[in-house]
Amino acid sequence: MVHTPVHASWTNQIxxxxxxxxxxxxxxxxxxxxxxxxxxxxxxxxxxxxxxxPFQWKFTTSDLDDLLARLNRHTPADR
Structure with a gap:
């Protein structure tokens, strides 16, 4: 068994x-x-x-929050 951290960003890099x-x-x-x-x-x-x-990430967590909020506004509530 191999323990990996909950937030394993190194796996994303791999x-x-x-x-x-x-x-x-x-x-x-x-x-x-x-x-x-x-x-x-x-x-x-x-x-x-x-x-x-190194990768230069341009999409921040606040960008993600904004995107999810916009998507949520356009998603029907009864899905």
């Missing part, structure tokens, strides 16, 4: 990273063997580590 890998490395390619996959992943990792920067 999911984002794997989403990037999926889109930029895995999906657009047709590999013929595992060596190609390994080499492509290694090249991506080297390039990514050299250029990676």
């Amino acid at each position: 999911e984002i990273f794997f989403s990037i890998v999926q889109r930029k490395v895995v999906t657009p390619n047709d590999f013929t063997d595992l060596t190609q996959v390994r080499d492509r992943l290694q090249a991506f990792e080297d390039r990514y580590n050299a250029t990676a920067q």
Whole structure:
């Protein structure tokens, strides 16, 4: 069993990273063997580590509150 905190923002970061890998490395390619996959992943990792920067979140919690309030005003009450 692995204990993870209730608010595990690091899991979100991992999911984002794997989403990037999926889109930029895995999906657009047709590999013929595992060596190609390994080499492509290694090249991506080297390039990514050299250029990676923290994500700059622009959507704040107050933006979310505003959005949910607007959606709530337009949602029928009997749903």
